[in-house]
Amino acid sequence: MFDAHVHIIDPRFPLIENEGYLPEPYTIDDYRKRMSRFDVTGGAVVSASFQGSDQSYLRAALAELGEGWVGVTRLPLDAGDEEIVELDKVGVRALRFNLKRAAADIAAMTLQAVRAYELAGWHVEVYIDGQMLASLQPVVLKLPALSVDHMGMSEEGLPFLLDLVDRGARVKATGFGRVDMDVATALRRIHAVNPEALMFGTDLPGTRAGRPFEDSDVDLICDVVGTDMHKVLEDNARAFYRLPPVQREATDPDPTLPLHAPPAPTMPIPRAELPKSEATDTVPLPIVE
Numbered sequence: 001m002f003d004a005h006v007h008i009i010d011p012r013f014p015l016i017e018n019e020g021y022l023p024e025p026y027t028i029d030d031y032r033k034r035m036s037r038f039d040v041t042g043g044a045v046v047s048a049s050f051q052g053s054d055q056s057y058l059r060a061a062l063a064e065l066g067e068g069w070v071g072v073t074r075l076p077l078d079a080g081d082e083e084i085v086e087l088d089k090v091g092v093r094a095l096r097f098n099l100k101r102a103a104a105d106i107a108a109m110t111l112q113a114v115r116a117y118e119l120a121g122w123h124v125e126v127y128i129d130g131q132m133l134a135s136l137q138p139v140v141l142k143l144p145a146l147s148v149d150h151m152g153m154s155e156e157g158l159p160f161l162l163d164l165v166d167r168g169a170r171v172k173a174t175g176f177g178r179v180d181m182d183v184a185t186a187l188r189r190i191h192a193v194n195p196e197a198l199m200f201g202t203d204l205p206g207t208r209a210g211r212p213f214e215d216s217d218v219d220l221i222c223d224v225v226g227t228d229m230h231k232v233l234e235d236n237a238r239a240f241y242r243l244p245p246v247q248r249e250a251t252d253p254d255p256t257l258p259l260h261a262p263p264a265p266t267m268p269i270p271r272a273e274l275p276k277s278e279a280t281d282t283v284p285l286p287i288v289e
Helices: 028-034 056-065 081-089 106-120 130-140 158-166 183-193 216-240
Strands: 002-006 042-046 069-073 092-098 123-127 146-148 170-173 198-200
Touching (some): 002 198, 002 216, 056 069, 081 092, 081 106, 106 123, 130 146, 130 158, 146 158, 158 183, 170 216, 183 216
Parallel strands (some): 042 069, 069 092, 092 123
């Protein structure tokens, strides 16, 4: 399993109050305890609005989590090329734009996104209500590579999201407790447009969500996508974050039973080798050639 959306809230590093909200700590140890029953092989640590553009917590988290983990960061619009290149070296793979909780200079963000893509191959992840996608579509389409958080948040925005998926956008199957939509229907429609689009994530610890991640969310995804569950739970995200694929042994769900070997054929015996009969009361049958 690859968890494509995790927030690590480490009290050792600065936090910024956002709309009067300051979250409780949620450390790597907390995350590991919560996900202990799952085989998590990697994931993406995503910077939230209350972390501003601080990179110290993200560097520390990626160093502790190790192989298979990447970062999604927020950068000041005037961040230099050198900072992007250095962050890429420690595992950062994307920019995050929060268009739901903060005013934004869309034009400047677009220029930064293009620059980060050209420098380091980074994509952009947007936290946005899908209803805004229609008005922002001319700008969004200029982004080289795009992922949308929490399935676009709302039922009303789903048609616009599906249009982006058809154009190559990825979608995080996350935050089921914070969206205003029928989750199973949305998952099914997104997956039908592009089976490579959905990327599972827990969104832990689920700050400000109606409810946090539940184990049953994984069951729901598997029920919807069926035999494509490995794609959604791991493979799609690994490919998008430019990580090596997981090697699995191929299994045949309906193996063919081996045929039984036929019995050895009976070999004819030459007449000269037949045993000679002795005089008895029985009369041998004639040999027919």
